[in-house]
Amino acid sequence: MSTTIQEAPLVPGLPLVGSLPQMIANFPKMLLETAPSFGDVVRLNIAGTTMMVVSHPEMLEYILRDNHHNYVHGEMAAGQIGRVTPRGLFMLEGQEWLLERRMMQPYFHRKYLGRIMELLDETIVEQMDKLERESSEGVIDLANAVKRITISVFLRAIFSMGMDEAQMNKIGEAFDIAMRGTARRNKIGYIVPRSVRLPLDRKIDDALKYLGEVVTGIIRDRRESGQQGDDMMGMLLAAHDDETGARLSDESLLDEVKTLILGGYDTTSGSLLWATHLLSHHPAVTERLVRESREVLSTGRVGYENYNDLHYARWVFNETMRQKPVAWAIPRESIAEDVLGGYRIPAKTTIMIPVVHIHHDARWWDQPEKFMPERWEDKFGGAKHRFAYLPFGMGPRVCLGEQFAVTEGTLLLARLFERFEIEPLSPTAQQVDYNFTMAPQSMPVRIRRREASLTPA
Ligand code: HEM
Numbered sequence: 420m421s422t423t424i425q426e427a428p429l430v431p432g433l434p435l436v437g438s439l440p441q442m443i444a445n446f447p448k449m450l451l452e453t454a455p456s457f458g459d460v461v462r463l464n465i466a467g468t469t470m471m472v473v474s475h476p477e478m479l480e481y482i483l484r485d486n487h488h489n490y491v492h493g494e495m496a497a498g499q500i501g502r503v504t505p506r507g508l509f510m511l512e513g514q515e516w517l518l519e520r521r522m523m524q525p526y527f528h529r530k531y532l533g534r535i536m537e538l539l540d541e542t543i544v545e546q547m548d549k550l551e552r553e554s555s556e557g558v559i560d561l562a563n564a565v566k567r568i569t570i571s572v573f574l575r576a577i578f579s580m581g582m583d584e585a586q587m588n589k590i591g592e593a594f595d596i597a598m599r600g601t602a603r604r605n606k607i608g609y610i611v612p613r614s615v616r617l618p619l620d621r622k623i624d625d626a627l628k629y630l631g632e633v634v635t636g637i638i639r640d641r642r643e644s645g646q647q648g649d650d651m652m653g654m655l656l657a658a659h660d661d662e663t664g665a666r667l668s669d670e671s672l673l674d675e676v677k678t679l680i681l682g683g684y685d686t687t688s689g690s691l692l693w694a695t696h697l698l699s700h701h702p703a704v705t706e707r708l709v710r711e712s713r714e715v716l717s718t719g720r721v722g723y724e725n726y727n728d729l730h731y732a733r734w735v736f737n738e739t740m741r742q743k744p745v746a747w748a749i750p751r752e753s754i755a756e757d758v759l760g761g762y763r764i765p766a767k768t769t770i771m772i773p774v775v776h777i778h779h780d781a782r783w784w785d786q787p788e789k790f791m792p793e794r795w796e797d798k799f800g801g802a803k804h805r806f807a808y809l810p811f812g813m814g815p816r817v818c819l820g821e822q823f824a825v826t827e828g829t830l831l832l833a834r835l836f837e838r839f840e841i842e843p844l845s846p847t848a849q850q851v852d853y854n855f856t857m858a859p860q861s862m863p864v865r866i867r868r869r870e871a872s873l874t875p876a
Pocket of ligand 1: 508509510520678679680682683684686687690745746749809810811812813815816817818819820821823824
């Protein structure tokens with residue numbers, strides 16, 4: 420019996436431009452509202468180019484894991500990330516990717532993270548002290564503070580040495596310009612070809628040049644000093660393939676350091692802001708978080724041994740990433756033609772996996788709109804399908820830094836809320852930007868030290 424292969428339903432759009440205006444205006448909203456009403460496999464016309472949206476977890480299991488060789492990161496990811504790290508892990512495919520991933524992966528397991536956990540915690544506490552000094556005014560923009568905190572913590576984890584504040588902020592800013600600017604330029608690319616140089620292109624290139632120079636200088640100093648160091652940079656310098664003995668070249672090292680920063684900075688700061696926003700609407704959750712943090716942190720430094728006691732903080736982080744996944748969609752591109760759920764997937768087609776929609780689909784989640792950290796008492800958050808929770812992707816290309824991100828995010832949440840009472844001035848998230856990651860770009864808050872905070876005032 421032969422089954423007929425159909426074309427997936429087409430989301431109606433305007434003549435010629437199709438769904439481009441909606442994509443430019445608010446892509447996540449479009450994926451949330453449009454995709455589900457047309458089915459689990461739909462087609463979008465983006466100014467004459469077909470894009471597909473696939474949202475059934477079983478199909479995602481197939482795309483991301485079982486037949487992942489046919490679904491590469493592709494043009495969409497390349498346009499976004501390739502300009503920043505052309506040779507980083509994110510951009511590699513096939514054997515090249517496998518070799519480099521095999522070299523780096525062991526250092527991102529929890530066992531190795533234990534080695535930098537105390538460094539992480541120490542840096543977070545330093546940053547909390549700084550935040551306390553700044554917050555004496557009572558009202559601050561938490562988005563700026565959180566960005567500064569996460570870039571400091573992250574750069575310290577990578578390079579261990581303290582950098583001066585101005586340089587760290589400049590690196591953070593350069594990354595913002597590079598990533599958000601590139602995402603914006605890609606969208607404009609549907610109207611003004613990428614070969615035309617716009618003022619935005621110059622801004623992006625200047626930011627990239629600066630980042631390249633800073634990181635190259637650090638690699639050179641480290642090589643010259645002959646000391647590997649017990650930080651992520653040290654891990655990358657030591658990384659080698661057991662089978663072939665291959666190591667990372669300086670060029671790859673530069674791109675991998677940039678890949679780690681771009682993978683880990685904006686995503687973590689965005690998640691922390693969303694957590695703050697959600698907590699402000701859930702006082703009982705905040706109370707329980709504070710109580711647990713106080714108990715665990717009263718023992719002193721958080722290290723490998725007692726980190727696991729921050730159960731509730733971890734649930735809050737997991738639940739935040741379900742409700743507000745900063746990586747709101749994952750792109751893939753088909754190599755050969757395929758069939759999914761009876762629908763034709765043409766070769767060389769961009770496929771969007773609408774993470775934000777899947778995390779809110781009542782078929783897989785009990786009361787998806789409810790912020791319920793308790794659901795994470797179950798290892799999989801009670802999801803009815805393993806591939807219904809994808810904040811870090813799934814399958815062989817799952818986020819390399821997942822363990823690191825959850826550890827850092829959990830620690831940051833515990834330290835931040837143990838020390839401070841934070842009250843956003845607006846009940847709704849402000850200036851939510853969807854270029855690259857989905858996160859508020861501004862969050863004015865009233866902030867004050869908790870009276871019973873453990874830290875000596
Ligand atoms: C909340 C924080 C984070 C989120 C939401 C996040 C999310 C993601 C997602 C969705 C992917 C793509 C998966 C795919 O294409 O299938 C990814 C890849 C990646 N992430 Fe993360 N990430 C986070 C933090 C980090 C951190 C802290 C690091 C580094 C320490 C990192 C390094 C990477 C790398 C290297 C890749 C590429 C992996 C590969 O292609 O093999 N990420 N991440």
